[in-house]
Every structure is written in C-alpha cells, then in structure tokens.
C-alpha cells in the first residue's frame with residue numbers, strides 16, 4: 001500500500017467503515033510509515049474532540065412557540081395560493097421549473113469548474129425529481145460567490 | 160399515526176397536528192443546528208424558523224420519498240443558508256491570534272496517542288477545534304457535524320444531503336484533512 005491509498009483509507013478507518021482486509025493492510029502500512037501513522041493519530045484525536053462538543057437541551061415550550069408563530073404569522077396564506085386552482089398551480093409550477101432549468105443551465109458551467117462536479121450532479125437530481133423547492137438552494141453547498149440576498153429575492157418571486 | 164397520514168391531514172387544514180411532527184423531530188433537528196452553528200445562543204430561534212419553513216413547504220411535499228428525508232434536506236439547506244447570513248455579523252475567528260503557547264500545546268496534544276478523556280474534554284482544545292471547524296466550507300462543515308458530532312452514518316448523511324455515499328466519504332476525507340491543516344498551519348495554506 002502506498003501513502004496516497006493509506007491517506008484515503010484513514011478517514012474510513014476512523015469511522016469504523018473499513019473492511020477487515022483493508023484494516024490489516026492499513027495497519028501494516030502504519031508500521032512502515034511514520035507520517036501516515038502520525039496523520040491517523042491526529043485525525044482520530046480531532047474526531048474525538050468533535051464527538052465531545054457541548055450539547056444543549058431544547059427549552060420545554062419550543063413546540064408551543066413554533067405553533068404560536070405559525071398561527072400569528074398566518075404563514076399558511078402563501079401556500080393556499082399554490083393549492084388553489086389547478087390552472088394557477090400548474091402555471092406557477094411550470095414557471096418555477098423553467099426558471100430552475102435556466103438557472104441550472106446558467107450555473108452548470110460554474111459548477112463544472114469545481115473540483116468534483118458533485119454539485120452539478122446535485123442540481124440535475126433536484127431538477128429531475130421535480131423538487132422545485134430545492135432548486136434555488138443547490139449552490140449553498142459550494143458557492144461562496146453568489147449573494148444570499150439575490151437568492152432570497154429570487155426564491156420569493158416563486159414561492 | 161404515520162408521518163404521511165399526518166402530513167396529508169395538515170395540508171388539508173388540520174394545522175394543529177404539525178405539533179406532533181415538531182415533537183417527533185425537534186431534538187434531532189435542534190442538535191444539528193446547535194452543532195453546526197457553533198453552539199451560539201440564537202440556535203433555538205434558528206430551529207423555530209426552520210420548522211416554520213418546513214410547515215410552509217408542506218404543500219410541496221410530493222409523497223415520493225420518506226417525509227423525514229425530505230424534511231432533513233430542508234433542515235440542512237436552511238441551516239446552511241441562515242448561518243451564512245449570520246456570518247457577516249460575527250467577528251472572524253482566527254486561530255493565528257491564539258497565543259503561540261496555546262497553539263503549540265494543541266499541536267502536541269493532537270499528535271499524542273495517549274490523551275486521557277479529561278484532556279480531550281478540555282475547554283481550550285474544544286474551542287480551537289470548533290473555531291477551525293467554523294472555517295471549513297459549508298458542505299465540509301456539515302458532513303463533519305453530521306458524522307463526528309451528531310454521529311449519523313454515511314448512508315444517513317448521503318440521504319440528508321442528497322448525495323451519494325461515495326461523495327459523502329470523499330467530503331468527510333477532505334474535510335478532516337482540511338481541518339487538520341487549519342489546526343496545524345493556521346489555515347493560511349490552501
């Protein structure tokens with residue numbers, strides 16, 4: 001096993017997600033390679049620290065507070081419109097889909113430049129599943145270049 | 160009552176039933192938000208807003224997937240979106256500003272193979288690792304939050320983030336290495 005391969009496996013080893021075969025190969029590599037062994041110890045320590053991050057209990061009136069907000073804000077209003085006439089509904093849906101498609105076309109070249117292409121794949125998944133709720137959010141996984149406020153405005157045009 | 164049945168009834172107008180959904184998921188949802196947002200005091204407000212978003216989005220649930228899968232995707236997206244907006248108001252955390260001695264202690268500590276439970280729990284260590292986590296790209300920060308702090312499996316994370324298990328593995332691998340870089344080099348090298 002070379003160092004590149006070992007580095008790849010360390011993360012899965014820490015998560016207990018490695019086959020017995022790979023584990024024994026990795027341990028053998030550690031015997032020969034101090035650098036990878038050091039990296040393993042460090043990554044394992046970081047994981048342990050994270051796993052002990054402080055937790056907090058939710059206050060007991062949480063559910064009541066949300067329900068009150070929902071009632072007082074009359075948040076349902078918006079979505080009643082969506083559920084109203086089927087004509088309006090499907091028209092709106094088409095609009096959202098069309099906008100989503102345009103958005104994906106426009107942004108796919110941007111996503112393509114990213115290291116893994118994962119985001120591009122995601123936007124296509126969203127689109128094909130017809131989950132228009134999500135299309136506006138795709139870029140949050142990666143892009144730091146798109147302004148949030150533009151998004152909010154963009155989404156509010158349709159939702 | 161199953162989630163599906165509940166959601167149908169809520170959409171049809173029995174809004175009060177949404178409280179059952181909140182009660183069922185609130186602790187897990189809050190925990191994710193609390194961990195992702197760096198244990199800040201406004202996490203409960205964020206969680207409230209996330210549940211309101213979910214409520215608003217209910218008419219768009221297509222009953223094609225599990226409700227929980229659909230719901231967690233909103234949770235993840237909203238948490239990232241909201242925390243991004245808040246970031247502008249937060250002073251940038253900088254490990255380079257930490258005392259040199261503190262920093263070298265941390266590195267020694269991370270290199271050591273025989274740390275005790277107590278040492279791992281130490282406040283300073285926790286703070287520095289949390290600061291470094293806060294410097295990661297959003298999707299890296301989210302996978303590590305879900306995996307290391309919240310203890311979800313690769314499969315669960317893949318569903319929640321609408322990604323493949325392979326991608327989740329790669330993200331976690333890269334996120335951990337980036338975190339290590341930030342902690343050992345101050346995060347200036349890319």
Ligand SMILES: [Zn+2]
Pocket residue numbers: 002003004006029033034035036037
């Ligand atoms: Zn090696």
